Amino acid sequence: MSVIYDRVALIGLGLIAGSMAHAMREGGLAGEIVGFARSHETRDTAREIGLCDRICDSAAEAVKGADLVVLAVPVGAMGDVAAEIAPHLKPGATVTDVGSVKQSVIDAVGPHIPDGVHFIPGHPLAGTEHSGPRSGFATLFRNRWWLLTPLPDSDPQAVARLADLVRAMGAKTDSMEASHHDLVLAVTSHAPHLIAYTMVGVADHLRRVTDEEVIQYSAAGFRDFTRIAASDPTMWRDVFLHNKEATLDILGRFTEELFMLQRAIRMGDGQQLFDYFTRTRAIRRGIIEAGQDTNAPDFGRSAEATRDR
Ligand SMILES: NC(=O)c1ccc[n+]([C@@H]2O[C@H](COP(=O)([O-])OP(=O)(O)OC[C@H]3O[C@@H](n4cnc5c(N)ncnc54)[C@H](O)[C@@H]3O)[C@@H](O)[C@H]2O)c1
Numbered sequence: 001m002s003v004i005y006d007r008v009a010l011i012g013l014g015l016i017a018g019s020m021a022h023a024m025r026e027g028g029l030a031g032e033i034v035g036f037a038r039s040h041e042t043r044d045t046a047r048e049i050g051l052c053d054r055i056c057d058s059a060a061e062a063v064k065g066a067d068l069v070v071l072a073v074p075v076g077a078m079g080d081v082a083a084e085i086a087p088h089l090k091p092g093a094t095v096t097d098v099g100s101v102k103q104s105v106i107d108a109v110g111p112h113i114p115d116g117v118h119f120i121p122g123h124p125l126a127g128t129e130h131s132g133p134r135s136g137f138a139t140l141f142r143n144r145w146w147l148l149t150p151l152p153d154s155d156p157q158a159v160a161r162l163a164d165l166v167r168a169m170g171a172k173t174d175s176m177e178a179s180h181h182d183l184v185l186a187v188t189s190h191a192p193h194l195i196a197y198t199m200v201g202v203a204d205h206l207r208r209v210t211d212e213e214v215i216q217y218s219a220a221g222f223r224d225f226t227r228i229a230a231s232d233p234t235m236w237r238d239v240f241l242h243n244k245e246a247t248l249d250i251l252g253r254f255t256e257e258l259f260m261l262q263r264a265i266r267m268g269d270g271q272q273l274f275d276y277f278t279r280t281r282a283i284r285r286g287i288i289e290a291g292q293d294t295n296a297p298d299f300g301r302s303a304e305a306t307r308d309r
């Protein structure tokens, strides 16, 4: 493949920026990849493993002359980073971000972006529970969605160029309005993470009562929860604080459904439980058939093959 941006600056060197660095390297998509992270330990590790072509000791230095600047820091840090780099951005450059929440990032970053620089927010729907400069890998984005939430006045050519990079890293891309993105992600990602954190918290509390049995006999379903609940605390604190309304809305609906199921159990209403689980099973099969869950053990099998198992 050919170079899409001559110089790319990655601000924040964790799972997402690291995976971008690997994917861009592998595809030959950037002439030069420059990086910066706040802590010197992270910068030292990035240098040691050769994550980027160059690691700078300030964000200002990293963005100098960059054609694409990627903000890959926790959502709550985006505004401060934007303020710091703004005076050093090259005219005509594109600034994007990879934050899990979009409207609050637009509100925090947008005002700092100078005229003549394109700001095109984005979000790769791909991740793991790992973080830090060693956690990235080139295939993270393969066959996953990468949503862009361009602003009404975003330059279509700049958006198309960023979409080219995203696709060249293996992702599928789509555009969406920021507040709609935040509601969709509250359902598909943010509320599920909070539920996983809570379930593991409850089990941890119980563990003291059951003398380690919860951990010792931990079943596959619970282990899936613990994987998600091992995700980075700073990242997720910021997600919930910055997608407050949508997350609270979804959690309200979740609580209502939970009470309904709780009542069905108490009343011995097996039909209601069966009908509910039949509907949710169909949703899971729809995800697999759409090719969205590449990690599923039954990925690639038809729903027919898994019926009645
Ligand atoms: N992990 C996921 O599953 C996932 C998926 C999609 C999007 N995201 C989003 O991507 C962004 C980065 O997440 P990640 O998983 O790569 O996190 P990470 O914890 O692996 O990396 C974050 C990096 O940002 C650096 N950093 C923190 N504050 C900074 C600051 N003020 N200035 C400069 N550097 C700073 C940290 O040192 C670290 O290098 C977040 O906004 C997150 O919401 C994460």
Ligand SMILES: O=C(O)C(=O)C[C@]1(C(=O)O)C=C[C@@H](O)C=C1
Pocket: 099, 100, 124, 125, 126, 127, 128, 129, 188, 189, 190, 228
């Ligand atoms: O697979 C995981 O570990 C993830 O949680 C990834 C996940 C998700 O919820 O799907 C988490 C946060 C993101 O912003 C995007 C992707």
